[in-house]
Amino acid sequence: MxxxxxxxxxxxxxxxxxxxxxxxxADSGAWTESTYAANESDFSGIKLxxxxxxxxxxxxxxxxxxxQNVSMPxxxxxxxxxxxxxxxxEMLAARAAEEFGVPFTLSTMSICSIEDVASxxxxxxxxxxxxxxxxxxxxxxxxxxxxxxxxxxxLTADLQILGQRHKDLRNxxxxxxxxxxxxxxxxxxxxxxxxxMLKTKRRTFGNIIGHAKNVTNITSLAAWTHEQFDPRLSWxxxxxxxEQWGGPLIIKGVLDPEDAKAAADTGADAIVVSNHGGxxxxxxxxxxxxxxxxxxxxxxRIEVHLDGGIRSGxxxxxxxxxxxxxxxxxxxxxxxxxxxxxxxVTLALGIIRKEMDITMALCGKRDIKxxxxxxxxxxx
Ligand code: HOC
Numbered sequence: 001m002x003x004x005x006x007x008x009x010x011x012x013x014x015x016x017x018x019x020x021x022x023x024x025x026a027d028s029g030a031w032t033e034s035t036y037a038a039n040e041s042d043f044s045g046i047k048l049x050x051x052x053x054x055x056x057x058x059x060x061x062x063x064x065x066x067x068q069n070v071s072m073p074x075x076x077x078x079x080x081x082x083x084x085x086x087x088x089x090e091m092l093a094a095r096a097a098e099e100f101g102v103p104f105t106l107s108t109m110s111i112c113s114i115e116d117v118a119s120x121x122x123x124x125x126x127x128x129x130x131x132x133x134x135x136x137x138x139x140x141x142x143x144x145x146x147x148x149x150x151x152x153x154x155l156t157a158d159l160q161i162l163g164q165r166h167k168d169l170r171n172x173x174x175x176x177x178x179x180x181x182x183x184x185x186x187x188x189x190x191x192x193x194x195x196x197m198l199k200t201k202r203r204t205f206g207n208i209i210g211h212a213k214n215v216t217n218i219t220s221l222a223a224w225t226h227e228q229f230d231p232r233l234s235w236x237x238x239x240x241x242x243e244q245w246g247g248p249l250i251i252k253g254v255l256d257p258e259d260a261k262a263a264a265d266t267g268a269d270a271i272v273v274s275n276h277g278g279x280x281x282x283x284x285x286x287x288x289x290x291x292x293x294x295x296x297x298x299x300x301r302i303e304v305h306l307d308g309g310i311r312s313g314x315x316x317x318x319x320x321x322x323x324x325x326x327x328x329x330x331x332x333x334x335x336x337x338x339x340x341x342x343x344x345v346t347l348a349l350g351i352i353r354k355e356m357d358i359t360m361a362l363c364g365k366r367d368i369k370x371x372x373x374x375x376x377x378x379x380x
Contacts, residue, residue, distance in 0.1 A: 003347075004339070007311045007332040010348055014085070014338030017193055019186045021171035022084040026334045029278035030163035036278025038286040039309030046288070046318045049377040051364025059357055059366045065326035066152060066248050066269045066303060071101030072353050073368060074316055076345075077277075077307050077330035078128030078154060078252075083111025083203070085338040087196035091120045093337055096345035098123040100353075105154050105328070113206030114144045124151035128252070130159060131237060132228040137212045142244050144207075153245045154272070155238065157263075158253025160231045163280035176222035196341075238266045252307065253280075255290050257297035260304075270303035270325070277308055277330055288319060295323030313355025320368060321375045 004010045015023050029036025061072040076097050083089040090112035097104035098121050105126040106117050117125060127145035132138055145153060172178040187194060197203065208224070209215055215224045230237075242249050251263045252272035263271045273291050275284045287308035295304050306319045307328035316327050332352065336344030360368065363375040 004344075005351070007335060007348060007351060010332070010335040010339045010344060010351075013340065013344075014335040017190060018085055018338040019183075019190045019193060021168075021173055021183055021186055022081065023338065024167040024171055025081060025165075025173055026079065026085060026331060026338070028165045028167040029282065030165055030280055031282035033278060033282065035275055035282050035284045035286065039275070039278050039288070040311055041309075042286040042288050043309055043311075043315045043318055045380045046322075047377040047380060048314070048318070048359065048363055049375050050362060054364040056361040056364075056366060059361055061353065061356060061360070061368045063325075063368050065103065065305065066250065068103070068151060068248075069101070070103065070326070072316070072356060073320055073324070073326040074310075074349070074352060075103040075126070075305075075326060075328050076105055076333050077328035078105040078107035078110075078126075078156070079330045079334055080107050080109035081111060082107065082334065082337065085334050086193070086341050086344075087200040088112060088116075088202055089337050090117055092342035093333060093345045094121050094125055096333075096342045096349065097125070100346065100349045102349065103152070106150075108141060108207055109205060110207060111205065112202050114141075114148045114150070116202060116206055118148035124149050126150060126152040126154050126250070128154040128156060129241070130156055131230050131233050131241070132212075133230045134213060134228060137228075138241075139244060140211060141207065142241070146245070146247075150247075152248040152250055152269070153241070154250045154252050155241060155268075156252050156276075157233070157259075158255070158274065158276050158280050159229060160233050161229055163276070163282070165279060175226045176219055235262050235266060238263075238268070242266065242268070250305070254294065255284060255287070257290075257293050260294045260298045260302075264298040264302040268302065270305050271298070272305045272307050272328065273324070274307040274328075288315075288322070291319065291322045291324060299323055310352075313352045313357070314359045316352060316356050317359050317363070317371060317375070320371045321373055323373075 090110045094104040094117045108130040127150040249268045250270045254271045303325045305326040306324040332348045336348030
């Protein structure tokens with residue numbers, strides 16, 4: 001294939017290079033995947049206002065997210081098992097993000113550990129925290145993120161229990177994992193992926209194995225994961241986490257204006273309007289459809305970010321126009337990573353930046369900080 005021009009091109013390449021079970025893991029949503037689909041399709045109903053005879057020189061996409069400078073309002077989202085899309089995936093993606101001047105967010109459920117990522121980066125990255133029942137473990141993660149000089153903690157609020165993804169269950173990605181000869185063949189039929197994997201020792205959950213009590217291998221990890229997501233997580237826990245962390249805090253996974261108000265009451269620095277990429281509550285509305293109501297409810301009290309369904313720079317611009325101070329891309333960078341490693345993540349970011357820049361210009365704006373609802377022509 002010629003040089004990928006779109007995120008969809010990267011997706012096709014990733015599908016050819018990454019074993020089915022891991023490609024599907026990144027590419028799936030819960031149950032019927034209706035929310036996953038709506039996250040993407042609801043963007044296309046938003047129409048942009050074309051302007052002409054406006055000076056379009058000297059454009060800039062630079063802005064801030066939670067007061068930190070970013071070259072464009074796009075962070076890499078925390079994504080589980082990133083290191084299974086490509087060997088050392090989190091380290092490669094973090095380096096691509098750093099070179100691009102955008103935040104990288106490391107998931108608790110990553111393959112490479114906090115320390116691995118810190119060892120290859122110089123710019124502070126963000127750390128995503130799942131609150132587990134074992135609060136000593138949670139405290140340990142917070143302290144490791146502090147030691148690595150992470151510049152924000154992204155607390156995920158929408159995974160108190162794990163949503164059910166049919167593709168994962170059919171692919172054997174269950175707890176415990178269930179690998180049959182079919183799955184082994186899926187891996188063997190992706191030789192470049194296998195060769196890269198053989199070169200690295202990082203193939204399991206680096207933040208957990210060897211750190212959580214009695215978790216020493218994949219089997220004990222499966223049991224641990226099953227029982228550790230904390231179904232009693234509440235706003236009171238957020239106060240405890242905020243106190244332990246003491247730095248910038250972002251609450252991710254808010255989809256309702258009432259929850260957004262409660263999140264703003266915690267004194268967090270930002271919320272991320274998100275339905276976990278359609279991987280949790282199937283049937284929930286898309287992130288972009290809920291953004292205006294949430295901005296109305298809390299936009300004057302807390303920074304509002306958006307995650308879910310972004311597949312182009314146009315989508316980023318639409319989210320910014322509707323009040324998001326920043327956005328997150330998950331699958332677009334995972335496709336790039338799976339397709340071509342670090343170079344693919346850089347390509348994904350470059351594609352999004354170019355699309356955002358051209359769209360902003362054709363909407364008659366030169367500075368992302370001046371993009372607002374005036375660039376929206378309407379909805380279909
Ligand atoms: C094996 C545990 O954010 C996702 C991730 C985290 C899920 C935990 C998987 O897949 O949505």
